[in-house]
Amino acid sequence: MMQPPRAEIDQVAEASIAALRAPSVFNTQPWRWRLAGEHGELWVDRSRQLAGLDPDGRLLLLSCGAALHHATVALLAAGYTSDVARLPDPNRPDLVARLGQGPACEPDDRLYRAIYQRRTDRRPFGDEPPPAAGLDELRAAAGRHTVHLHVVRPDQATEFAAAVAHAGAVEHDDPHYRDDVLAWTTRERQERDGVSARSVVPPTQRTIAPRDFALAWPAGLEPGPGTDRGTVYVVLATDGDEPQDWVAAGEALSDVWLTLTAQGLAASPISEVVEVAAVRHALRRLLGGVGNPAIAMRIGTPVGETGPVPASVRRSGTDVVGLP
């Protein structure tokens, strides 16, 4: 017997569940879905904003953009295009997007499978650099969201490393920043959010160290034998520097990250460089006017023998998705 067609809202509901796995700053998962009529509404959850580190809500909206893109990837895997209205209501700026099911299309689950494989991998990567064709594909992934992916050139590497180190030093001395780190690395287990010691590596010899999360506990993830010699650093940059650009940058971050995961590469974001305004401006100059830096990433080949990073926790659908 033929199955009756699934209600459109069922597809969007399933997509909102897949979007639980989206990356977010400090694993704050700062969004909420409201399923209404034939659409799902994606809302910012301001109670999860990082007051010290992200007072403007840049990384908040980047995180929501990543969740939105994850949802569209799930719709595509089910054989539907997405009908998206971004920041559709100027009177309700916390409504990030209205997502509906668009016309049917050829199902494509390449990025959908990557949703469940993707991790923030803070370990040093291998000596083998990502292939040029792979980087072209990442540039195209960012470009789909009108975001530029700038690969830091060898002659810019020292200045880029200095920018990351300077941002880290400024934040290290900022009590508001430290409060954010402490709050989101000591969450109660049942909250199912925040960053845990299991996904953080202790310091090793490397030019660019990932953010130091280990204020409340010792890091618990083995760094392995990687050297970061083949690691490339990229900056995602937007033409404007407004909330809609931050949402687009989040969508691009998700698209780039899922694409590189499908290629067998690994990555971790470096957002310190945009959190400290002076460093963000310096980075903008370093990039020679390709746009406003929204976030940076390190991308490389995982070292074979180290195995995958453990999956980080997520809130449940019943906490994040409101049924009609």
Ligand SMILES: Cc1cc2nc3c(=O)[nH]c(=O)nc-3n(C[C@H](O)[C@H](O)[C@H](O)COP(=O)(O)O)c2cc1C
């Ligand atoms: C906007 C944004 C900024 C982030 N900034 C950093 C960062 O500066 N350093 C870092 O190690 N991870 C960063 N992350 C990664 C998150 O900590 C990570 O996504 C979250 O803890 C969930 O873990 P998972 O990505 O392994 O699922 C960032 C993620 C997003 C979306």
